[in-house]
Amino acid sequence: MNSFLVIPVLAQARFRPEFIWDNRDIFLGGVRLTLFIAIIAFSLATAMGLAVALLRMSKSRIVGPIMGAYINVFRAIPLLVFVLFVYYGIAIQFDLAISAIQAGILALTLQYSAWLGEIFRSGIQAVSDGQRQAALSVGMSRPQAFFRVVLPQATRIVIPPMGNMFIGMIKDSSLVYIIGVPELLRVSNLLANTTFRYFEVYLATVISYLILTTAVYFGVKYLEKRYALVDVLTSRVRSPFARRRSAQLLKLQEAVTTSRGSESTSGRDSA
Amino acid sequence: MGRTKDAEPVVRLRNIHKSFGANHVLKGIDLTVGQGQHVVIFGPSGSGKSTLLRTTNLLEAPDSGSVWFDGKEYGPGIEGEDLPRGKARLLREEIGMVFQQFNLFPHITALDNVALALRRVRKVKRDEAEYKAATYLDRVGLLDKLGAYPSQLSGGQQQRVAIARSLVMEPRVMLFDEPTSALDPELVGEVLAVMRDLAESGMTMVVVTHEMGFAREAGDLNIFMDEGVVVETGGRELYDGAREPRTRAFLRAIL
Numbered sequence: 001m002n003s004f005l006v007i008p009v010l011a012q013a014r015f016r017p018e019f020i021w022d023n024r025d026i027f028l029g030g031v032r033l034t035l036f037i038a039i040i041a042f043s044l045a046t047a048m049g050l051a052v053a054l055l056r057m058s059k060s061r062i063v064g065p066i067m068g069a070y071i072n073v074f075r076a077i078p079l080l081v082f083v084l085f086v087y088y089g090i091a092i093q094f095d096l097a098i099s100a101i102q103a104g105i106l107a108l109t110l111q112y113s114a115w116l117g118e119i120f121r122s123g124i125q126a127v128s129d130g131q132r133q134a135a136l137s138v139g140m141s142r143p144q145a146f147f148r149v150v151l152p153q154a155t156r157i158v159i160p161p162m163g164n165m166f167i168g169m170i171k172d173s174s175l176v177y178i179i180g181v182p183e184l185l186r187v188s189n190l191l192a193n194t195t196f197r198y199f200e201v202y203l204a205t206v207i208s209y210l211i212l213t214t215a216v217y218f219g220v221k222y223l224e225k226r227y228a229l230v231d232v233l234t235s236r237v238r239s240p241f242a243r244r245r246s247a248q249l250l251k252l253q254e255a256v257t258t259s260r261g262s263e264s265t266s267g268r269d270s271a
Numbered sequence: 272m273g274r275t276k277d278a279e280p281v282v283r284l285r286n287i288h289k290s291f292g293a294n295h296v297l298k299g300i301d302l303t304v305g306q307g308q309h310v311v312i313f314g315p316s317g318s319g320k321s322t323l324l325r326t327t328n329l330l331e332a333p334d335s336g337s338v339w340f341d342g343k344e345y346g347p348g349i350e351g352e353d354l355p356r357g358k359a360r361l362l363r364e365e366i367g368m369v370f371q372q373f374n375l376f377p378h379i380t381a382l383d384n385v386a387l388a389l390r391r392v393r394k395v396k397r398d399e400a401e402y403k404a405a406t407y408l409d410r411v412g413l414l415d416k417l418g419a420y421p422s423q424l425s426g427g428q429q430q431r432v433a434i435a436r437s438l439v440m441e442p443r444v445m446l447f448d449e450p451t452s453a454l455d456p457e458l459v460g461e462v463l464a465v466m467r468d469l470a471e472s473g474m475t476m477v478v479v480t481h482e483m484g485f486a487r488e489a490g491d492l493n494i495f496m497d498e499g500v501v502v503e504t505g506g507r508e509l510y511d512g513a514r515e516p517r518t519r520a521f522l523r524a525i526l
Contacts, residue, residue, distance in 0.1 A: 133330050134374035134433075138388035138440055139364030148391055153378050229378070233418040249382070249417050256405045256414055 019200040026191055030184035031208050037101065037173045037183060041108035042166055048109065049116025056121055067117070074114035080175045083107045087179040104176030112169060119161050123154035156227055163220030167213045174209075184208055278305030281444055281475055282327060282366075285349060287336035289322055296322045298499040299336070304444065304492075309470050310477045311490035315521060318496040320479040321371075324446045327477065328366045329359040341365065341443065364392060367437030371449040373429040375421040381408060381432045382417040385439050393440070407435040411465050427458030431465055438469070445469065447478040483510065483526055495521065 020027070056067040077085075087103035090096065098106070127150050135145035177186035184205060192201040232246040282304040289297040296319045304310050312320045325331040327338065329345055338345040343357025376384050385404035389395040395403070408414055411431035421429050430450055437445060447466065451459040463485050470476060470489045480486060486493065493509045495502045495518040503515040510526075513519045 128372075128374075130370060130372055130374040131376065134368075134370060134376070134436075136330060136360075137328060137363055137368040137370075138436060139360060139392040140388060141360055144391055148387065149376055153376075156378060229420040229422060231380070231418045231420060231423055233415075246418065252382075252401060252405045253414055253417060255402065256409050259406070260409060 016197070016200060019195075019197050020204040023191060023201075023204075026187050027184070027204050027208060030182065030187035031212070033101075033182060034170065034173050034184040034208075035212065037105055037108070037176065037181070038166070038170045041105045041112065041173065042169045044105070044109040045112035045116050045169075046162075048113035049120050052113055052117030053120035053124060056117060057124070071114045071117055074111045077111070079107070079111055079172055080178065082111060083175050083179060086110075100176070100179045100181045104173070104179060104181050108169065108173060108176070112165065116162070116165060119158050119165065120154065123158035124150060126157050127153045159220060159223055159227070163216060163223075167216050170212050170216065171209065278308055280304065281306050281341065282477075283337075283339040284323075284327065285337045285339070287323070287326055287338070287346070288334045289319075289326060289331060290334055296499055297326065297333070300499075300501060302494070302501070304475060304477060307473050307475055308491050309475075309489045310492045310494065311486040312477065312479045312494045312496060313481065313483075313486060313521075314496035314502075317498075319499045320496050321448050323496070324368070324448050324477060324479055327446060328363050328368050330363075330368075338362075364440060365443050367440060367442035367445045369430070369433050369437055369445065369447045369450045371452050373421070373426070373433045373453070375429050375433055375436070377421045379420070380417065381413060381419050381421070381424065384421070384432055385436045388436070388440055404435070404439055407439040408432065410438070411435045412461075425458060426454045427461045430454065430462045434462075434465055434469075444475045444477065447476065447480065449479050449481065451480065451482055481525065483522075486510070497521070 052067055052070065055063050056071065058064050058067075074082075083104060086107040087098075087100055091098040091103045131149050131153065132145050135149040136142070140148065173183060174185040176183060177189065180186065182190075188201050188205040192198045195201070230242070232242045233249055235242070280303050282302075284300055284302040287297050287300040288295075298319075300319075300323055302310070302323070312323065314320055322331060326333050326346075329338065333346040335347045337348045337352070337354075339354065340357070340362055342355065343362070344352075344354035345357055345359060345362060348354065375381075376387065379387065382401060382404055385407055386397075386400040389400040389403060390397060393400075405414065405417060408417060411434055413428060413431055413435070416424060416428060416432070421432070424432065434445075434450075450466070451462050454462065459482070463482060466476075466478070466485065467489065476489075478486075478489070487507065487510050491506065492504065493506070494504050495509070495513070495515070497517055503509065503513060503518045505513070509518070510522060513522060
């Protein structure tokens with residue numbers, strides 16, 4: 001009787017939380033596919049986004065503007081429209097051997113590669129040119145300077161916006177329901193339409209997305225902490241890694257101090 | 272430390288020109304650096320001193336002229352000559368550079384800053400590279416800062432790590448681009464002390480600096496640059512007996 005008062009929309013049908021539990025396999029199946037699509041599309045988009053960013057920064061007068069156009073085009077199309085276009089407009093129309101899942105992943109990947117390309121570009125450009133110069137000055141090649149020095153710094157800068165993008169990807173992956181991919185939203189729709197338990201179904205859907213995105217949020221927090229710059233010799237961080245590393249460094253200091261004592265008659269002061 | 276003209280040349284710049292757009296920064300510079308020599312370059316800002324250093328290790332490609340190092344030629348070269356060519360990356364392995372803004376890699380520790388090129392360029396094994404890096408950090412007095420990140424170090428400490436990062440590659444020549452200009456006054460001394468040590472050890476050095484005390488003491492060959500040309504060159508006597516009025520005016524202004 002209580003829930004009747006709290007949720008008047010359900011006047012005809014009492015709220016039945018156990019309905020969600022009874023259909024957990026359906027929801028879990030949807031969640032699994034949602035995660036699969038989001039992870040695959042995000043990974044592909046990350047790789048492509050990096051390529052887009054690098055090409056966009058190319059000094060060539062042709063490549064740079066082309067990538068600029070690429071970014072503008074894919075950012076401009078509403079994702080739902082793009083999903084329909086890729087699947088019905090291209091895959092089905094031209095009878096390509098592409099499944100709905102593949103078409104959905106393709107659409108998400110292309111669009112997100114444009115967004116991620118811009119994020120990477122801003123991250124890379126935020127690293128001062130002195131870093132590249134310093135890397136070159138000790139004999140590193142250009143690729144080494146980029147991958148060993150510039151990119152790791154850019155990566156730390158882009159971790160928070162990348163987290164946002166991944167959350168966006170999880171949510172946007174719901175749009176592929178329109179081409180029949182049985183991800184979380186699609187299975188929810190089907191279940192709701194056959195059982196008429198709209199409230200329970202969509203409540204479960206909402207909670208599922210909430211759990212997924214919250215997990216990503218904590219994942220990003222963990223990454224930021226994991227990549228925090230901490231001197232293992234002076235900090236009180238007690239991770240196994242920090243303990244092992246600080247033991248190594250102490251040993252190294254000892255070895256150098258010992259060798260200094262034995263070899264130097266010239267007696268070099270430390271400044 | 273007084274090695275002079277008869278030393279075997281290590282680096283030779285001939286007729287170097289460099290422009291950035293309409294700005295003609297270097298207008299035909301000639302400079303020969305001998306083994307073990309300490310060259311000091313000074314002059315007003317915008318005179319092309321830094322660009323000259325950066326051209327020496329090819330961080331800037333000269334528009335014309337020849338950079339010669341250790342039997343190989345770089346840059347466009349001199350017309351009519353056909354000297355053996357070298358690769359810029361290999362030259363940079365042999366010529367160390369210390370920057371005004373330190374440019375330490377902020378995402379890795381002091382130890383890793385020094386060990387990085389050993390491992391990635393020289394392909395030295397990790398343990399060995401770290402040991403060698405630690406001895407060089409010890410040499411600049413920072414053995415206790417192995418695990419510190421650049422942001423946890425003072426400017427003077429950062430610059431000393433940067434010097435160790437270059438030295439660990441055992442370069443034939445060290446270039447210093449205003450190494451103390453970004454430091455608080457009380458931190459200048461510790462960096463100059465390391466540089467003096469290095470000069471005494473016989474390292475070939477080219478130093479762009481406004482530290483006239485250091486220049487007087489260490490400079491075997493002193494060069495005054497203004498507006499992209501070498502105005503005057505001399506030994507230690509240059510600081511007290513400059514012939515060119517522009518040199519005299521500049522020295523008067525900063526001393």
